[in-house]
Amino acid sequence: GQQVMQIPQYQHVQEGEDFTTYCNSSTTLSNIQWYKQRPGGHPVFLIQLVKSGEVKKQKRLTFQFGEAKKNSSLHITATQTTDVGTYFCAGPGSNDYKLSFGAGTTVTVRA
Amino acid sequence: GAVVSQHPSWVICKSGTSVKIECRSLDFQATTMFWYRQFPKQSLMLMATSNEGSKATYEQGVEKDKFLINHASLTLSTLTVTSAHPEDSSFYICSARDVTGGLSEKLFFGSGTQLSVL
Numbered sequence A: 001g002q003q004v005m006q007i008p009q010y011q012h013v014q015e016g017e018d019f020t021t022y023c024n025s026s027t028t029l030s031n032i033q034w035y036k037q038r039p040g041g042h043p044v045f046l047i048q049l050v051k052s053g054e055v056k057k058q059k060r061l062t063f064q065f066g067e068a069k070k071n072s073s074l075h076i077t078a079t080q081t082t083d084v085g086t087y088f089c090a091g092p093g094s095n096d097y098k099l100s101f102g103a104g105t106t107v108t109v110r111a
Numbered sequence B: 001g002a003v004v005s006q007h008p009s010w011v012i013c014k015s016g017t018s019v020k021i022e023c024r025s026l027d028f029q030a031t032t033m034f035w036y037r038q039f040p041k042q043s044l045m046l047m048a049t050s051n052e053g054s055k056a057t058y059e060q061g062v063e064k065d066k067f068l069i070n071h072a073s074l075t076l077s078t079l080t081v082t083s084a085h086p087e088d089s090s091f092y093i094c095s096a097r098d099v100t101g102g103l104s105e106k107l108f109f110g111s112g113t114q115l116s117v118l
Helices: none
Strands: A004-007 A010-014 A019-025 A032-037 A044-049 A055-058 A061-065 A071-076 A085-092 A099-101 A105-110 B004-007 B010-013 B019-025 B032-038 B044-051 B067-073 B076-081 B090-097 B107-109 B113-117
Touching: A004 A085, A010 A019, A019 A085, A032 A071, A032 B107, A044 A055, A044 A061, A044 B107, A071 A085, A099 B044, B004 B090, B010 B019, B019 B032, B019 B090, B019 B113, B032 B067, B032 B076, B044 B067, B044 B076, B076 B090
Parallel strands: A010 A105, B010 B113
Antiparallel strands: A004 A019, A019 A071, A032 A044, A032 A085, A055 A061, A061 A071, A085 A099, A085 A105, B004 B019, B019 B076, B032 B044, B032 B090, B067 B076, B090 B107, B090 B113
């Protein structure tokens, strides 16, 4: 079945620095979604990418969908303590209504 | 955005008892809801797809007699962990899609239920 791989699993970042988390699929995706889960919380939808090569920005977050629609990245600039949490990418499975989640990237920030 | 309410937030029970978790879509109708399980520091693992008015679809390796799902209305799905054992202790999260106004595949999650079985 379709699998979504995500790296790195952990990212410890100095406040103010940038970092990127990557997501790769074994199959072409119709779309890819990103979610953020704060410690002790539940996943919250961030964004959905649909088009090949699509780039979307949300303030300091930049999301990119690869040309082949098999990979995606999330880049955060000038990391802040509010960015702490786990970021998951998710892609539809063989049946589009089911999402397969990546392992997540857990971000911690040192002031 | 759409709101999904999950109850209870946490539950502690004795081994052998059953626990029911409710998931409600508050401002939209959800013909399909999803139940996930999450272990500490791990990703979300889809357990089953709950379909309103029909049987749930379980993922491979998930015991349907252990995790009973009922989706009796367009706004409520329940997950019952039957004869719970310590290994069932986990964080259970439900989610639903709001397709009102057009196709949307993004999920709205409930706040989750932390189950601890003693």
